[in-house]
Amino acid sequence: MTNSGPTSRGKLYIVATPIGNLEDISQRAIRILNEVALIAAEDTRHSQKLLSHYQIGTRLLSLHEHNERQRADQLLSKLGNGMDLALISDAGTPLISDPGYALVNLCREAGIDVIPIPGPCAAITALCAAGLPTDKFSFKGFLPVKEMARREALGALKGDSGTCIFYEAPRRIADTVKMLVEELGPHRQLVLAKELTKTFETFKSGDAEQVLAWLLEDPLHQKGEFVLMVGPDLNVNESLPQQALDLLDSLLEVLPLKKAAAITASHYGLKKNELYQLGLQRQGR
Incomplete structure (x- = not known):
């Protein structure tokens, strides 16, 4: 040509x-x-x-x-x-x-x-099947190799209201998830995707502590090409007033999610679907 x-x-x-x-x-x-x-x-x-x-x-x-x-x-x-x-x-x-x-x-x-x-793009391929929020996400690429810089990058995710996507090398994946537990707490939701589109494609989801335990239980779990996805901080939602979040949480104790989201949306003039998605996340904590 x-x-x-x-x-x-x-x-x-x-x-x-x-x-x-x-x-x-x-x-x-x-x-x-x-x-x-x-x-x-x-x-x-x-x-x-x-x-x-x-x-x-x-x-x-x-x-x-x-x-x-x-x-x-x-x-x-x-x-x-x-x-x-x-x-x-x-x-x-x-x-x-x-x-x-x-x-x-x-x-x-x-x-x-x-x-x-x-x-194909590994980040988007992983995200679309991870079960984490997709309406707001950021791609961070490879984490820093040096430990201090990597720890700072992970610590910066405190309060992040979107899904964050990283690539990570197999030799560092366990240490990185351990850092996530230390920096963000054991209950931050993670999804690991490895060997995407290949014979041994695997998605492992859970809180940071559960994902770390899975990585450590078998050396084979640390082999392959990894996409690491960190779910949003469920204690933070920059776009919604705290009063709306409090109302949603209260209604979820006595009403189905769809009804609780609709009432909260109507009361504060917010989008029902956004509150519904947030409710799904908060119920999964």
Whole structure:
């Protein structure tokens, strides 16, 4: 896929690839990967397995955290000369805790079209099946490696009213959950998702103390690729007045949740669905 004309520029396609199951790739992604002149990949040996599976013969070029700035300039030159390129990561959507920001930023500054080809993302895949609130969430990426910085990052979740999503390495997952118990208390709701879309995909949910116990009961529980999700602090809801929360809690003692949410919403002019979701969380404490 090479543009013609003396002033034409190439396009950069940001192509999401499977996070485990090779069937999780779109027809559009396969077509683009076949048509572009070059594919920039985080690990060419890893990505070659995907391309071989779909009989894609496009040439690969490495772009990773250690060579990204140099490669970005090189690829920008190719795009300026009319070549269409694709960027992929080892798994999932590029730039989400993966290389690519420098290249995309340069392309935007240079007026190069950057076109996303949507697909799998481990954070969203985990969140949609976790059973934690999805109306307000934040993605935090990988936690800091150094213990003090990691502890501070987790401690900052005190009072957070949304679901927080992290990636964590298997060698640190037990220590991280232990820190969560220490910083946020044993009853903060967590969900661990590991090996998403793979044969041994597992979701483990419970309070922080229960999830830590599960991790420690079998060394195999600490193996794999992890998405760690921390539920909201149920003692805090920035968008609702405390009087409404108090009324909801009182009504839940004597009425079904749907009725309690409706009465509270009517009394304070709030959204019934928001109160219903909050009630589900508070009943699960």
